Amino acid sequence: MHNMLIDKKIKTVLGTYKVSIRSGEKMIVFLSGAASFDTEQTFRLIINLLPENIGVFAIDYINSGLSSTEVQPFDLVQEATVIANLIKKQQAKQIILVGHSLGGLYALHIVKQLDNVIGFIGIEPLNRESVLNPPHGPAYRKVEMEVAKLSEEGKIQLVKDRVYENFPKSLADEIWQTHILDEAREDEVVEEKHRDNWIETIKQYSEIMLPKTLPSILISQSFRANEYRRSEYYTDNSIVVSAGDFHQIHWEHPDIVARAIKTILGDEVL
Template sequence: MLEEKIIKTGLGTFKISLRAPKENPLVVFLSGAGQFDTYETFENVIDLLPESFGILAVDYLNTGHSGKAVMDYSMRQEAAAIAKMVNDQDTEKVILVAHSIGGVYALLMTDQIENLTRFVGIEPTTREIVLDPPSTPGYEAEDSDQTQQQMEDWLHDHVRKEFVPQQAAKIWQTFEASIARLDETDGARLQQVMNGAPWDDKKLKLPETLASTIITESYRVEEMNRSEFMTTNSHSKIIMAGTYHYIHWENPEVIAKAIAEL
């Protein structure tokens, strides 16, 4: 079982889900953008991992079950706060598992986390996909003209498809409750964080010595191979899986295997 904890910081109150490691490593989960609870949407992956693995799943401020930010803040500041939570667990090996925008948070904290040994990226958001998306087949989906409601309906359909009914209901209840409690100031702060992501910082990349496993759809393999998430470590590799962006929902066994093999 994972323990839910509330962590108070100068930025606001974070909710984390924690299982202290009986053995190494500690696996840290970072979600993509959105109002989901990180543990809830990675639960199918976590359930496939050995129970001896430590788990730390963090909800970003103003999302999931975390509290509202109490001040304007940047992605760098939030990443630093999360890195401190990781270091506070005092473990000898840390694996970062990041989905989508969580990959950018990972880039910002790799030089702050003690004993970081591996990175697992689930279609981490690359500088290229934001600033200069390729025109090759598959990428047209990234420029979708869907409305906010259509996107939420799409997410809801996939949650119901990939999770058992009780899980799906809980995930969506959290999603809707998290949106409902945000006021205009909260929304503006979240948008400010996303707008302030360091897309143009070409020096921001994973350390070349860090082993990196990237799981991605087939059409994004070349993008990922030349991205800031691929390293020259001999154990770094790309795994093709999934038919849409939430590969950890669709193929949790692929993600769990990639983590356990490390």
């Protein structure tokens, strides 16, 4: 099914986006995390589990993946607006936003600009508490200590191992090659500026939440479940699902994300 996706380069005021699109009246918008290995490519296992008539819009952010570097400075809210306008041009009747990590923060700003969003699926979406007042319970401390033991090279190797464990080799090679290219062009000043920007966005928009009645399915590691029940992504129509032991849950459990999408579409019960 992934062969039905059309890869496009779309020029905007911020730079040129690499976008993968499949048309459909019902469209799933995939918003990735911030790391160099978090791109459209890592959503393909999910896309392959969706019916052929379901549209897809998957985008690499400016300064990441296969999109270009920026042609002018911008902040996260400005980029969210550009992405929202690109989504509108697809003319889908219904949209489901799927946001992993930083993608959740983009989704909070994108959903305000669209009137046809019928649901949100968050895969450990970035939330205010985790940034401004991180939990420090035993399970959190255990993870922090395990990460602290790793060198930078060890962290990269851990991610690489996970990529090759969870994706077919040809796709894993693509994902890792994109990571290498992204790292090669990485500008530490730009990277730090963007990290500061999304932290400032969280502070500046401290009251922003998903619309109260919007269905949301939040997928997290089990020790973070209550954190997401307190989060800005939890609505009157939310479900929290526990899965995996790694932040990129969708790599290991694409079936759970696909079922969550079908649940919001009304085609399946999670």
